[in-house]
Amino acid sequence: MCGICGFTAGSLDPERGRHVLTEMRDTLAHRGPDDADSFVDGEVYLGHRRLSIIDLPGGRQPIRNEDGSIWVVFNGEIYNYRELREELERSGHTFYTNSDTETIVHLYEEKGDDVVAGLNGMFAFAIWDRNRKCLLLARDRLGVKPLHYTLAGGSFIFASEIKAILSHPAVARELDLESLGKYLTFEYVPAPHTIFKGIRKIEPGHTVRFDLREQRLFDRKYWDIPLLDDSIGYKREEEYREEILHRLKDSVKRRLVSDVPIGILLSGGIDSSTVAALAAQTTDLPVECFSITFEDPTFDESVYAKKAAAFIGAELHTLRFSTQAMTDILPQIQQTLDEPLADGSILPTYLLSRFVREHVKVALGGDGGDELLAGYPMYQALKLIRYYNIFPTEIRELLKKAARMLPVSYGNLSLDFRIKQFLRGAGVSTEVMFFLWLGSFLETEKNELFTEDVRRQLARHNTFENVIDHIRESMLKNDLERTLYLSMKLYLQDDILVKVDRASMANSLEVRSPFLDYTFVEFVAQLPMVYKLRRLTTKYLLKKAVVGLIPREIIHRKKKGFGVPIGRWIHHELRELFETYLDQGRIRKAGLFRPEYVSGLLQEHLERRRDNRKLLWTLLVFEMWRERWMP
Secondary structure, three states, rough: EEOOOOOOOOOOOHHHHHHHHHHHHHOOOOOOEEEEOOOEEEEEEEEEOOOOOOOOOOOOOEEEEOOOOEEEEEEEEEOHHHHHHHHHHHHHOOOOOOHHHHHHHHHHHHHHHHHHHHHHEEEEEEEEEOOOOOOEEOOOOOOOOOEEOOOOOOEEEEEHHHHHHHHOOOOOOOOOOHHHHHHHHHHHOOOOOOEOOOOOOOOEEEEEEEOOOOOOEEEEEEEOOOOOHHHHHOOOOHHHHHHHHHHHHHHHHHHOOOOOEEEEOOOOHHHHHHHHHHHHHHOOOOOOEEEEOOOOOOOOHHHHHHHHHHHHOEEEEEEEEEEHHHHHHHHHHHHHHOOOOOOHHHHHHHHHHHHHHHHOOOOEEOHHHHHHHHOHHHHHHHHHHHHHOOOOOHHHHHHHHHHHHOOOOOOOOHHHHHHHHHHOOOOOHHHHHHHHHHHOOHEEEEHEEEOHHHHOOOOOOOHHHHHHHHHHHOOOHHHHHHHHHHHHHHHHHHHHHHHHHHHHOOOOOOOEOOHOOOOOOHHHHHHOOOOOOEOEOOHHHHHOOOEEEEEEHHOOOOOOOEEEEEHHHHHHOOOHHHHHHOHHHHHHHHOOOOOOOOOOOOOHOOOOOOOHHHHHHHHHHHHHHHHHHHH
């Protein structure tokens, strides 16, 4: 796992170019603390920071082909590199390392831009082809690894993280208002947009080729999630149970390949417990699991992590974190994020990553299971909302009024919070409803939040354009299938995977996700929906398949999530922080939000008249980001 960056020369002279490359590369030191190197040939500058996982002594990057005409910088892991190497050696290619990276170079010689089709892994890489005078950038199918780019000052500039791009002297820091509007709704900025005007994310399953001769960009999609409407099952349920477990076990096995020790991130949920159990079946080595515990019992899952570890015979390492520990690291985490991300679970994810890194360099996690197999309570709600919509308008308004009168509770997924969130999504399309349940500001609330000038600039902006574009590309007609597709294309890729990547890599820890092996994703995507959501049973097939593999109480426990008590923090531990960053004078000076509206949100919450935790947290995270990146 590494950090990569680079650019075309543009107007920079060689000496200045080398200095800029070093600056860009070293902003990514946390992604690769073990080594650093560069390649420069006058037209192109490539930089690399290395976290050594495979071929510790010989895998230094950038890596070249036999005659030095092709060079690559790579971030990630290629899980089928050994099979690829055998095929490439039979074709006459000569390897000078034992790394997975070198297979990309030689596969590119064989396949050109289609090099990505043969790769099974999580990856982001850049290939410089001196003969074709082009840079090829690629990102893995599910978007596990990040990659960003921009065109500025006559240069094409790219990097794993935006902070490296901002180190280039040609790149300006300008807030993209449309992306701000999206962030306030989704709590993240969906790809290909970023919060900075002119800087883009390469979308998952895409390649971007920059032609130096033509000075043109070519963006190509090479893969998409193959979800189908009304998919037909050709096997018996028992056969599907066996197959899903076999495929997942094979995915776990591939991700246990490493030249350094590996651990398991164990939350005590069904996904991480299944990964841990399959790892225990796959390896003869002791399985080391890691979990953190919390003071607040409504947020603590440690009892389930202990049961899972005991059941599979794994060693469990736990560390207890106080509320103070989490709130103390908030400024530190915001310093590492290049874009605002209002997912509060990044706090425990960061703490867990820091704890795990004290023991191992690589860990397996359970990310992706909820999006693939309809594991979130929102999928149940999508079915229940149909019954709510049958009621006459008058009855629905009475129910909304009654919900507003419920006393405010700040427990994790408390009943009043769930009811109020449920009703916030009523009255819109299924797809938009799903993201309103997950997200923060409604459009009506943003109209109250923004100043008149910002409202005017965003008058023609459609917050949900990404949702519309993805629906059009998917060609899916059924609500549940479309929502599953969108949750993978937006929430998984731009929230969950960004959170895990930034939190883990800030601590120089590599996290691998067996559920996101693309062959497993393709299998699950084409299962009939009844095997994912049967009546109100989420993850139906997986729950049936893992009976006897993990404890029964874990299989049937309610979805909890990696939550943090933000609602209470606003009253106590973080009150001063909220009052500082959401101060009326500070908000007025920035000119983006109406200070009286922001102040009203905070006052309502402090007086327990309304639970505004999501709105206030989203604003706090943005204001902390703005102070760091837009001083």
